[in-house]
Amino acid sequence: MTFRKILLSWYRKNARALPWRGTRDPYVIWLSEMILQQTRIEQGLPYFHRFMAAYPDVGALAAASEDELLKLWQGLGYYARARNLLKTAREVIEKHQGTFPGNYNDLLKLKGIGPYSAAAIASFAFGEKVPVTDGNVFRFLSRYSGSVIPIDTSQARNNIRDLAYSLMGDVDPGTFNQALMEFGALHCVPAQPVCHSCPFSHACAAFQTGQVQQIPNKKSKIKVRYRFFHYLVCIFRDVRNSPVMAVKKRQGKDIWRSLYDFPLIETQTIRLPASQELQIPQPLRQLLKTKPCWTSPEIKHVLTHRTIRSKFYLYDLPSRITAQHLPDGYRLISPEDFHSLAVPRLIDKVWRERIEPRIKKIVAKQMTF
DNA sequence: AACGCGGGGCA
DNA sequence: TGCCCAGCGTT
DSSP states (O other), rough: OOOHHHHHHHHHOOOOOOOOTTOOOOOHHHHHHHHHHSSHHHHHHHHHHHHHHHHHHHHHHSSHHHHHHHHHHSSSSSSSHHHHHHHHHHHHHHHHOOOOOOOHHTTTSOOOOHHHHHHHHHHHHHHHOOOOOOOHHHHHHHHHTTOSOOOOOOOHHHHHHHHHHHOOSSSSSHHHHHHHHHHHHTTTTTTSSGGGOOTTTHHHHHHHHHHHGGGGOSSSOOOEEEEEEEEEEEEEEOSSSSSEEEEEOOOOOSTTTTSEEEOEEEEESSSSOOOGOOOOHHHHHHHHOOOOOOEEOOOEESSEEEEEEEEEEEEEEEEEOOOGGGGGTTTEEEGGGGGGGGOOHHHHHHHIIIIHHHHHHHHHHHTOO
């Protein structure tokens, strides 16, 4: 039996029924691939369904606003994917007459589509013979070939890609690619793979030499750094005396770019220094001279390469305010409308669990004078 | 080549 | 905690 025969036989018995399998519509495949980058299928699945319902085709997606798209993307992480999604949808509509490029090289030119995604779309939708090389494939084939070259080097990746190409044959590259990834995802798993029931164990170099636990080898380790965020939640009153809060859309190349959050002071420790010691814009400096009506305990938010240690300060300010009083980039929003903004998971949780209930109390108290 | 970018699940 | 997940863009 060839590698290919064994793999396809395993796949026929074990393949999961996933909603983007069994279609050749490049839009559906592209959308699923963008959602699934660095994301577990179980985590991405509900997002995929919501996106398909909201944007059934690339034209519908191209007509969306960035804020609307990001709201739907909220909680998935890696928000550049959502911005690239919109950019590419508009590119396909405006420069490709609504039709996705039909080959690997042209797909690669689109924003958000790298070597893996281009190969996935080209093989699944168009039957092009290009091997997909995702984390599952790297793990499976580096074990199969017994390669101890660190997987986070271009040399190792090129070797795996060439090996995958040499194994895939000429018939139905899309199904071969699906099967290759599925085997890595379900059988040749990162920790404690079940080698004694593996259909490849007789030919697997890592298993034969007892190196399964050491492969794939990795060169660089993740180093976690701390960041300290102090969020100032400011409640003002608008011209009709209704509560409004100041929020800001995050800019620059930092974390959570293009999501909304509250006025933020970042420090080097969890202690918030006195206002005169801080290099901060004038409106916030004024604010820090008054006392917050509520201060949160430290709230940790753990990411892969960062741990955000945050505190929230709630200010109930009787003063009336209009948007002109605020620094550039800020806007005002009522507490009832806050849920319509795309915000980081940290903000979403703290808002729902700790801040919104307190604001409701404050507002209710003032209504019943 | 190295780094930054989210969030969740698992050992 | 550390590692990984249907990676990509930037520097």
